[in-house]
Amino acid sequence: xxxxxxxxxxxxxxxxxxxxxxxxxxxxxxxxxxxxxxxxxxxxxxxxxxxxxxxxxxxxxxxxxxxxxxxxxxxxxxxxxxxxxxxxxxxxxxxxxxxxxxxxxxxxxxxx
Amino acid sequence: xxxxxxxxxxxxxxxxxxxxxxxxxxxxxxxxxxxxxxxxxxxxxxxxxxxxxxxxxxxxxxxxxxxxxxxxxxxxxxxxxxxxxxxxxxxxxxxxxxxxxxxxxxxxxxxx
Numbered sequence: 001x002x003x004x005x006x007x008x009x010x011x012x013x014x015x016x017x018x019x020x021x022x023x024x025x026x027x028x029x030x031x032x033x034x035x036x037x038x039x040x041x042x043x044x045x046x047x048x049x050x051x052x053x054x055x056x057x058x059x060x061x062x063x064x065x066x067x068x069x070x071x072x073x074x075x076x077x078x079x080x081x082x083x084x085x086x087x088x089x090x091x092x093x094x095x096x097x098x099x100x101x102x103x104x105x106x107x108x109x110x111x112x
Numbered sequence: 113x114x115x116x117x118x119x120x121x122x123x124x125x126x127x128x129x130x131x132x133x134x135x136x137x138x139x140x141x142x143x144x145x146x147x148x149x150x151x152x153x154x155x156x157x158x159x160x161x162x163x164x165x166x167x168x169x170x171x172x173x174x175x176x177x178x179x180x181x182x183x184x185x186x187x188x189x190x191x192x193x194x195x196x197x198x199x200x201x202x203x204x205x206x207x208x209x210x211x212x213x214x215x216x217x218x219x220x221x222x223x224x
Contacts, residue, residue, distance in 0.1 A: 016155070016184060
């Protein structure tokens with residue numbers, strides 16, 4: 001599936017890359033949407049608080065995240081929409097090495 | 113060498129951990145120092161701007177980092193001191209999988 005840097009270049013920017021990781025910076029404004037794209041196993045660090053609707057196929061999930069959190073985003077494909085009133089600012093630390101296969105497809109970050 | 117969570121528990125807190133990564137949150141105040149400790153290959157995300165003196169043996173390096181940066185911290189042992197006038201707030205995304213061996217011992221983050 002699509003690399004978000006290719007499919008959504010106005011939102012995702014590569015800020016660091018080496019042989020082990022790639023770090024993306026994501027920014028958007030209220031109402032902004034992304035087209036479907038894929039993430040490998042990733043640690044998200046929230047630089048702002050935001051409200052977001054994530055979807056894949058007919059599955060939809062809404063999340064509200066506080067600033068200053070680290071959350072695990074298991075490898076997945078999704079599209080997103082900023083459904084809140086604040087700008088989104090997130091750093092995505094993508095792991096390049098192949099990890100153990102996930103048991104189940106997941107939508108959005110682990111939040112528990 | 114020492115795990116910073118063990119050696120400097122008032123500064124380093126584990127905020128997330130799974131089989132691939134451990135995420136530490138670091139906070140300090142001007143003048144605070146850490147005792148020598150080790151990091152594996154790590155992505156640092158700066159949540160604040162700060163000025164810091166890092167040392168290992170007789171090697172010393174001073175760094176000034178802006179907020180909102182992602183920097184690569186190659187596996188290393190060091191001690192640190194907040195030599196600025198601002199609080200430090202950093203997220204450390206530690207990679208658990210063994211990486212390729214570094215060519216040279218390094219002190220502090222890659223900043224170029």
